[in-house]
Amino acid sequence: MTSPGLAQISGPNDKGIATPAESFPQEPGSDYFLANYDQYEAYLKKLASQSDKIKLIDIGKSAEGRTMWVAAVSSPANIARLEHYRGIAQQLAKADGISDEQAQALAAEGKAVVWIDAGMHATETVTTQSQIHVLYRMLTGDDAETKRILDDVIILFGHDNPDGLQLVADWYMRNEDKTKREFRTIPRLYQKYVGHDNNRDSFMAHMPETENVNRVLFREWFPQIIFNQHQTGPAGMVVFVPPFRDPFNYNYEPLLMTELQEVGSTMHSRLVAEGKGGSGMRSAAPYSTWHNGMERSVAYFHNSIGLLTEIIGGPTPETIPLVPDNQLARNDEPLPIRPQEWHLADSLEYQWSLDRAVLDYASRNRDRLLYNIYKMGRNGIEAGQRDSWTTTPGDIDALEEAAKGRPAPEATGYFRSAKRVDPGLYDEVLQAPERRDPRAYILPPAQRDAPTTIAFLNALLKNGVDVLQASQPFTAAGKQYPAGSFVVQTGQAYRPHVLDMFEPQDHPHDEEYPGGPPKAPYDITGYTLSEQMGVTYDRVFESVDGPFTKVSGLLGVPEGQIVGEGKAGWLLRHETNNSFILTNRLLKQKLPVSWIKQQTSAQGVDFAPGAVWVPASAKSRAIVAAAVKELGINAYAADAAPTGETMAIKPVRVGLVDQYGGVMPAGWTRFLLEQYEFPFKVVYPGELDKGNLKASYDVLLFANGTVPVNGGPWRGRPVTMPDPQEIPAQYRPWLGKVSEEKTVPQLDRFAKAGGTIIAVGSAAQLATMLGAPLQPALAKTVDGKLAPLDSKEFYIPGAILDAKVDPTAPLAYGVPAEVNMFFDHSQSFNLTGDGSQVKRISWYDSASPLRSGWALGQEKLNGTTAIADVDLGKGKLFVMGPEVTQRGQPYPTFKFLFNGILYGPASAEK
Structure with missing residues (x-):
């Protein structure tokens, strides 16, 4: 297509409302320009002062202290009654205390609520620049569709990452020569701590931006549609639009998944009808709907339709490549697009069409959306008040095992080739009493780590889950519980989220083709939060009632004494x-x-x-x-x-290793060190290479991803650095990467002089670089060199495993003798030598350690070492194969890191 030109986007200035063209130094969406957050915020305020169709809502501060705004856009009449319509949305979403008839009346009266955001990932610049124009068009449009949408829909335009937009836009615009503008070389993460992982934080809500957005979505406004916009699109296409590929999480309401397909199809149809080719779905990209940590996927656990688009484009023009496979029309790409030069303005037009498609759908299906979110919530309440079952792949395996030797019914009919088993097995296996879902989870006040239990409950509360607390002792399932116990009932609207946080994920064995290698999931497969946080609770399979009070707001830790x-x-x-x-x-x-x-x-x-x-x-x-x-x-x-x-x-001097551009696990570790008040300094490879490290540090901490992977049995990506002349002088000392040639000899000297090295995840390859008596266990020898196991032999893409621990070892003080360990393509070890230099701290002692997620070949972990304490001269090397701090979630295993920071220097004094 040919770029429409920005004059067409802005429209004439005849409404008394400032156009984007006259409100920014250069029009957003034009080539070689990015508006930053300061300019965006000023424009929001200008629009709010000029139009009665918009109201700005302050939803809190970002990590760097910027105000996060939501722009509520609707008809003037609706804006005047926002709180009334918000209340209706809340009543219907929570589905508690109203009848079907009352819900139908509320649905007829209410307005659809749609969340459309921008800027989650700050280098994905289409979304932020597009939102500026979408706001202007919605406030100035006189066409019948716009008027209908504004009458029927309350649109919440949010910005997820103000700090990131400011950083990326300022970095891009720093160059006077527009042809040299770029943001691939930004020096740090575009969210203060976690960068791209700001879209993996939804169920935990550690980051202030996530907590603010979750509060809007699940505690205040309850939108029926949550549209989370991203980029970039598949090669040779323009945009990925739902529906998504399998698997979807088995806790979802089925109605939600069919509605998701409706909206996705509507979006594709609008693009095709307008001659905008290059949209793909399902197999066009790897996106599934399994993991709860993303904004558009956490929506599913709250009965909201979560949408994700991934579009191409940016301020620097680019070219759509010719990809032969994507030139043949198919169900998942109905209208291919020719290769061509592409401009940001082109992407803005596509984004406008996608937004309009969603809003038109919401308008035309207003009362149905409102009633259906009630219906799904009501289904959750009812399911939690009776015996109910969630069928997972493990149940199907049990069904097929039980069917062996049992006669099956005779195959008849057109589909007689389908596999059949004795129908009596449905009740006998799939609805066996021991497989039913709990009706409640009870958390007694006596916990191994009570403040961590409060943090777990707050993660639920931040996601709108109803949590009850007992004011007096009570009995449930024949067991007495004390006052102060917490009760989380599954009979509530957000039942899918409750089950997902308490019950193990059972991800299917997903193959590229029958008998082929495993098909990579989108992100991780096992993350059960109660298991990661080491919370003590009871599952109760009968209705629970008692002297309970609903928790309001977030919990504070009970005062110690x-x-x-x-x-x-x-x-x-x-x-x-x-x-x-x-x-x-x-x-x-x-x-x-x-x-x-x-x-x-x-x-x-x-x-x-x-x-x-x-x-x-x-x-x-x-x-x-x-x-x-x-x-x-x-x-x-x-x-x-x-x-x-x-x-x-004793007090310690901690160096947290990072690199130019930022490493997300290092950012998560920085966040944890700050939360637990460890003093530290960020260290870059160039300083490591200079040596004399013991003069400045007692501990050097290498998070996952901070040691580049150079082949062998390690997982990771190559690290590239920008040309020093491309970046300002102040950032050049951050350049460089940890290397075996320059860095490792200095680390060896540091440790032997009494320093402590902590190596987590892929950084554990330092063990072999430093000559520790550890051999990677998940490896094979190919041409005399260690290589990773084939994925058909061993594959654990983000799961929770059971591990044994020696709690008498200082590195494991406070950790239980059996702990859940997060494992994501991690390495495990065999001890070599005579054992005098190394002590095994944590290990796997089972052929089936999987607790949550997906594991292929897990038996190969049996007997291998997860965490080791290695003597190096006067110092220590603590090797931690699993990610013990993964995204700030596995609280019990934080202690391995915290103990290592304090114990290593203390042991060096002996």
């Missing part, structure tokens, strides 16, 4: 992550802290190895007394100092 009157000092349990915050506060004030190596007791409480000992002083008492109240941990007073062997903990 100083227990007892002992004068010598205080003991803290190592099991609570928040004990590290108190430890770091004490160390910051240069106050003594020790770990007790043996079991001990105080105030009638038994402490496992690793209890934290804080000697008493006036200064330490003030810090301990204030911290325990805030952090929800107890300090147990003792009359005498411990008599057993202790390890003195």
